Amino acid sequence: xxxxxxxxxxPVVGVVDPEADGTEGxxxxxxxxxxxxxxxxxxxxxxxxxxxxxxSLLVTPGEAGLSALARAGVDTPVLPVGPVCGIESxxxxxxxxxxxxxxxxxxxxxERPVLEVSLESRSDATSDPIARERALFDVxxxxxxxxxxxxxxxxxxxxxxxxxxxxxxxxxxxxxTHGYASAVDAPQLSAAVDAVAVAPIGPFVTQTRQWVLPNDxxxxxxxxxxSDVQLVADGDAVGTVTVDRRVTVxxxxxxxxxxxxxxxxxxx
Numbered sequence: 001x002x003x004x005x006x007x008x009x010x011p012v013v014g015v016v017d018p019e020a021d022g023t024e025g026x027x028x029x030x031x032x033x034x035x036x037x038x039x040x041x042x043x044x045x046x047x048x049x050x051x052x053x054x055x056s057l058l059v060t061p062g063e064a065g066l067s068a069l070a071r072a073g074v075d076t077p078v079l080p081v082g083p084v085c086g087i088e089s090x091x092x093x094x095x096x097x098x099x100x101x102x103x104x105x106x107x108x109x110x111e112r113p114v115l116e117v118s119l120e121s122r123s124d125a126t127s128d129p130i131a132r133e134r135a136l137f138d139v140x141x142x143x144x145x146x147x148x149x150x151x152x153x154x155x156x157x158x159x160x161x162x163x164x165x166x167x168x169x170x171x172x173x174x175x176x177t178h179g180y181a182s183a184v185d186a187p188q189l190s191a192a193v194d195a196v197a198v199a200p201i202g203p204f205v206t207q208t209r210q211w212v213l214p215n216d217x218x219x220x221x222x223x224x225x226x227s228d229v230q231l232v233a234d235g236d237a238v239g240t241v242t243v244d245r246r247v248t249v250x251x252x253x254x255x256x257x258x259x260x261x262x263x264x265x266x267x268x
Contacts, residue, residue, distance in 0.1 A: 014055030086178030116252035137176035142168035167202030
């Protein structure tokens, strides 16, 4: 649900530099005047340094930037910049006005679910996870070698959903269903839906199903492997999934994003 948002007095706008993935950064000097007019300041740099300044609002470009904020568990609202699948973002040529309008109180805030994916032992439920990560968009199990089919099983809240042979399987948040998951025909979900879409990747049979499942209590296992299966969260490798391990997925929190209606925006 959308909600009104206010930056309060003396706002601090934090601009988080993108990781070294080729994403273009944000021209901070173009924002400083607009933020100063609102009685605020701009701080930029790496995530740790920006968060140390206690920002009122974060600005970051691209999906990788949003994923990094989700992994860090930030609770500061974020204004996404540039193309982002499934999440409202602002074009670079409108960023200056978007920040200005957000500080004036015209932006709305929406909570996006963040998934926690855990790689665990199937035989020892009491042991610590082998690996753990967060994902804003999707969680994927995929074979290392193309066209090497494995067998996967999906359970939801303790009940069996399906077992199938495929190159992999993806579980996507509503935002993630508009990205990679859409390429494998996963259902596209509204941001208002508390669910994940699950779909096989390269299934062995031509007619297969996709599922909309609760966004907690999801388990995925590899029942038979013809090649190493990698667990990936928002494009980052988490670990290797073998037949003696399982992957659990549940909502662990939220990432707040801001959007400014187009009627309030003008190109720089």
